[in-house]
Amino acid sequence: MTSPIAVLTSPRRREILRLVWTEERAAGEIHRALADITFGAVSQHLKALDTGGLVAMRREGRRRLYRARREALGPVASMLESLWSDALYRLTLRAELEESRRGPHPHRPRRRARRTGGHR
Amino acid sequence: MTSPIAVLTSPRRREILRLVWTEERAAGEIHRALADITFGAVSQHLKALDTGGLVAMRREGRRRLYRARREALGPVASMLESLWSDALYRLTLRAELEESRRGPHPHRPRRRARRTGGHR
DNA sequence: CGAACACTTTAGTTTCAACTAAAGTGTCGT
DNA sequence: ACGACACTTTAGTTGAAACTAAAGTGTTCG
Numbered sequence: 086m087t088s089p090i091a092v093l094t095s096p097r098r099r100e101i102l103r104l105v106w107t108e109e110r111a112a113g114e115i116h117r118a119l120a121d122i123t124f125g126a127v128s129q130h131l132k133a134l135d136t137g138g139l140v141a142m143r144r145e146g147r148r149r150l151y152r153a154r155r156e157a158l159g160p161v162a163s164m165l166e167s168l169w170s171d172a173l174y175r176l177t178l179r180a181e182l183e184e185s186r187r188g189p190h191p192h193r194p195r196r197r198a199r200r201t202g203g204h205r
Numbered sequence: 206m207t208s209p210i211a212v213l214t215s216p217r218r219r220e221i222l223r224l225v226w227t228e229e230r231a232a233g234e235i236h237r238a239l240a241d242i243t244f245g246a247v248s249q250h251l252k253a254l255d256t257g258g259l260v261a262m263r264r265e266g267r268r269r270l271y272r273a274r275r276e277a278l279g280p281v282a283s284m285l286e287s288l289w290s291d292a293l294y295r296l297t298l299r300a301e302l303e304e305s306r307r308g309p310h311p312h313r314p315r316r317r318a319r320r321t322g323g324h325r
Numbered sequence: 326c327g328a329a330c331a332c333t334t335t336a337g338t339t340t341c342a343a344c345t346a347a348a349g350t351g352t353c354g355t
Numbered sequence: 356a357c358g359a360c361a362c363t364t365t366a367g368t369t370g371a372a373a374c375t376a377a378a379g380t381g382t383t384c385g
Contacts, residue, residue: 158286
């Protein structure tokens with residue numbers, strides 16, 4: 086996944102992008118805002134967004150602050166803004182997220198077996 | 206997959222939408238234009254686009270003619286147009302499609318075992 | 326130093342979208 | 356009525372993305 090549009094394929098990543106659209110936020114803040122996902126998963130999404138050039142990162146002490154690189158998004162930026170400012174779209178986004186939360190979209194296991202193998 | 210943006214998630218569907226953007230085309234024409242995909246798969250994509258309200262369909266004899274419902278796309282339409290008119294994006298799209306063609310993205314089996322079960 | 330914190334990376338699991346092959350549906354021409 | 360055509364639907368497979376848990380990295384501060 087390397088092109089901007091491919092990165093925006095995921096509703097979760099669009100939600101994260103939205104969180105850092107106007108304000109810079111730390112990874113932990115983003116995690117708290119999403120609530121039903123592990124820190125690791127958030128970090129992975131942030132990495133994807135960063136690699137795709139959609140966000141910029143800045144270290145500040147032990148925190149890492151992210152912000153959307155709106156300049157770099159061109160027409161995609163205005164599309165996202167239009168969508169976010171549209172009440173209908175807010176419903177849509179909500180629906181998408183509920184799908185990925187409740188209805189097991191990507192991975193939502195009840196229980197997990199203890200890891201078998203060693204690690205790295 | 207029910208919202209416009211979710212439907213456009215797939216590069217293949219964006220390619221199809223592009224084919225019917227200015228001209229109405231029959232499912233078969235679209236299939237011929239894509240070449241490395243089965244008719245069934247094309248039909249499935251067309252259904253998704255139709256369900257999402259991105260294309261309109263019209264029967265004409267035994268053919269089914271599809272066209273993009275540009276009016277209904279709002280800001281998404283202008284994004285797509287900008288992207289398609291951008292040479293850089295054309296490379297991007299090509300790359301995405303090659304990924305999904307060669308590098309086995311979604312399903313590209315060398316051989317297939319004969320179906321086991323009955324049908325419907 | 327070392328513990329707490331903030332975050333990333335790794336290894337492994339699960340689900341689902343995109344696909345194929347084949348059967349099904351409807352229309353036209355003879 | 357029937358065969359050819361144009362397309363859709365169904366049933367099943369698979370690769371990869373999204374996830375989790377746990378280990379790893381780096382920074383601050385007592």
